[in-house]
Amino acid sequence: MAEKKLMKGNEAFAVAAIAAGCRYYFGYPITPQNEVPEYMARELRAAGGHFIQAESELASISFIYGAAAAGARCMTSSSSIGIALMQEGIGSCIICELPCVIINVMRGGPGIGSIQPAQADYTMVTKGGMNGDAHNIVYAPSTIQEAVDMIYKAFDVADDYRNPVIICVDGMIGQMMEPVVVPEFKPVLEEKDIEKVKPWALCGHKNKRDRNKINSVWLDHTELEVAINERIWPKYERAMKELPEWESKNLEGAEAVFVAYGSTARIAVEAMELLEEEGIKIGLIRPKTLWPFPDAAFDEIDKETTKVVISVELSMGQMLQDIKLALEGRYPTALINRVGGMLLTPNEIVERTKAVLGGMK
Amino acid sequence: MKPVFEYTNAMRDKITHYCPGCSHGVAHRLIMEVLVERGELGKAICVSPVGCSITAHQYMNVDMIESPHGRAPAVAAGIKRVHPKGAVFTYQGDGDLASIGGNEILHSAERGENICTFFINNAIYGMTGGQMAPTTLIGMKATTCPAGRDLDNYGMPMRMCEIVQTMDLAVYVERVALNTPAHIRQAKKAINRAFEVQKQGLGYAFVELLSACPTNWGMQPAKAMEWVDKSMIPYYPLGQFRCPEEVK
Structure with missing residues (x-):
């Protein structure tokens, strides 16, 4: 070890x-x-x-x-x-x-x-x-x-x-x-x-092959469309299948689900524990990849119990937009956030979560 | 019978898109001839600029990458660090090198990056259609100084060799011109010295090539060649600003 x-x-x-x-x-x-x-x-x-x-x-x-x-x-x-x-x-x-x-x-x-x-x-x-x-x-x-x-x-x-x-x-x-x-x-x-592993790389042609060119300009714009459609986008489609990663916690029976990433997710977990002590059960989805966004994580939400999905983030609802796209209207959403370099505390999340849930009754 | 002259096979078999009388073709061919004569074509890697010569890989038979505008020296330094024995060079125009890329060129010189820069100074933005460059001469007309560049509004044209040569690790700095056979022969020697500086690991090599842009100058090609002599060389004097003993 x-x-x-x-x-x-x-x-x-x-x-x-x-x-x-x-x-x-x-x-x-x-x-x-x-x-x-x-x-x-x-x-x-x-x-x-x-x-x-x-x-x-x-x-x-x-x-x-x-x-x-x-x-x-x-x-x-x-x-x-x-x-x-x-x-x-x-x-x-x-x-x-x-x-x-x-x-x-x-x-x-x-x-x-x-x-x-x-x-x-x-x-x-x-x-x-x-x-x-x-x-x-x-x-x-x-x-x-x-x-x-x-x-x-x-x-x-x-x-x-x-x-x-x-x-x-x-x-x-x-x-x-x-x-x-x-x-x-x-x-x-x-x-x-390098030239064996990355044959496209610039190593000098050694008078043995045609020159490699790496180009960023496309004077024939039809070729740029082909490059995006046939080279770049198929990779992104593969990425959307292969790369999304997330962690889920306590989704079963949760009244609300927090979505949080980075250090904010750790603070959200503390808030979840405090809320649980008060008998309010909250689940967590923590995206580990932000792009591709882990849309499939949202299929795991307990539809019998969950009333709202709450984005907990240090921005003005930037992640909330992706959450809404992933939810496709299945649940109402809310935002608990701070910005500008201010952090959320567990207690602030607790109070604001109660306000969100209270507003839904 | 031994041939006395051959067109270099380092130029690809393709008609260039450059205008009649443009100096890019001459500059391309000189660099390619020098690399062939030095036996360095196969280890050469070029970084092309944003400007008319961005697709120089259509013509020069060397590995090449197109740089974001002005960043060619940093791109080349990244390449050279990976391939320390490569013959790595940037090929940049005056807008790319002296305007948007002013910082990269100075810091590459300051660090003594072991690369060569070939600076095509034709005193105007070519590809975008004739706007004022940092090297546009006082009184010279461009689409963004239609009455001619005047000191009060636009300041003085930048002399890049004079600026670059203040950096101690820019060990080879020379200005040449591409407007007459004699000047072209001198230019070829300068290009060769620049690659020799790199081969010997002496530091940064900078060659400015005064060039003609008849289209955007609004002149016949022959007249443009004369204009280089009459107007450019007096402000941009030819010669070596620095040259290490090892390559003299």
């Missing part, structure tokens, strides 16, 4: 990437994720990798675009407004089918916003941000261990789908400390093997 270590979230994210075989990290400082680049600056070169402190987030994602095109496992991290700045590059990675992993340690927004934990980038990471028809694959861990495991897996998912994967955590998980088991270090793809 591997050793448990007490680690800060941001540092654990970095070590998980190195364990997954990532040897290229590019990033620009922004709170509350600075320990990721700081850890990489200390440890990645020691592990034979490359760390560059980029001149901007625009450059960070462009280094990623280049390193991914060259065939390497690579990662960047940032927070909210920094991720907003990267959107052109993220969209370029998507249409060019370049795999990469991006960690977003979310803070309050819009604008420069606050540096406190928030979940207000939900729509940006799941539905766009970038121009055009495109999706990120998005994981939302609620513990540091789960973040480590998701980052470790994310590099394989990115390579499989040839699409960016975003690990969306709130600032609380980035900044707190928990015991974690770091997974086994995977072998790193060596430069000489």
Whole structure:
């Protein structure tokens, strides 16, 4: 059994990437994720990798675009407004089918916003941000261990789908400390093997094959439609079948169901326990993937007892929209939220849940 | 009989979309000839810009990626870190390099990224149809300075070689022109030195190629070539700003 270590979230994210075989990290400082680049600056070169402190987030994602095109496992991290700045590059990675992993340690927004934990980038990471028809694959861990495991897996998912994967955590998980088991270090793809494993990558044609081109512009627009219909969208249809992950709790006999992700899910669980002491039974659906959203989780709701589905989130109902789509009108919905970097407390959730249930009688 | 001249097979068999008198064709071919002569074609990787030459992979027979606008040096640095023995170069125009990509070019030079940049300066935005560039000359007309660029409204044209050469790790900085046979021969030598700098791992190499855009300048090609001599070279003087001993 591997050793448990007490680690800060941001540092654990970095070590998980190195364990997954990532040897290229590019990033620009922004709170509350600075320990990721700081850890990489200390440890990645020691592990034979490359760390560059980029001149901007625009450059960070462009280094990623280049390193991914060259065939390497690579990662960047940032927070909210920094991720907003990267959107052109993220969209370029998507249409060019370049795999990469991006960690977003979310803070309050819009604008420069606050540096406190928030979940207000939900729509940006799941539905766009970038121009055009495109999706990120998005994981939302609620513990540091789960973040480590998701980052470790994310590099394989990115390579499989040839699409960016975003690990969306709130600032609380980035900044707190928990015991974690770091997974086994995977072998790193060596430069000489890249062209065998990734024949599309830019390695130089060695005068042995036609040149590889990775293009982002489509002067013949009929070809862009073909690319989206035949290359990009079939991958997303497969992702919607293969990737949704969630955790359900106490759905049977529940009067209401909370839907919450990330650190908010942990606070919601505490609120559920307090409500149970008062005889109010609440269930939980915790999406682990935000895109694809786990629609099937909502089929498990107890239709005999459940009166309302409540989105508990640190944003203005951004996730609630996906919940409504998944429910297809089967249940009424409600929203319990704080924004701007303010957190919910278990007691606040309890009181607001009672108000929601009271209003339904 | 030994041939005295052959068209380089590093250019793909395709008619370019460039306008008559445009310098891109000359620049493409010089870079390809140099890579073949150096035996580096097979390890070359190009990052193309947003601009007329974004689809240069139609013509240059090397691995290539199209960069988001202005980010080519960062993209190339990412590639070079993965393939340290590659001959990695960016090919950028004046809007891409000096305007939207001003930050990336300076920081790549500052870090001494071991890549080459070929900077096509034709003092105008070509692909979008003739708007003012950071390198548009004072008095020169463009669609976004229809009365001619004036100092009060638009400021001074940027001399990128002079700016880049202030970075110590930009070890090779030269400005050449593509308007006369003599200048073209000098340009080819400069391109060769830039790749030699990269091969020897000496640092960042930057070659500015003064180019003509007859279409957006509103001139006949021959007149445009003369205009490079008459108007561009006086403001953008040719020559080596920095050159390491190893490649002189």
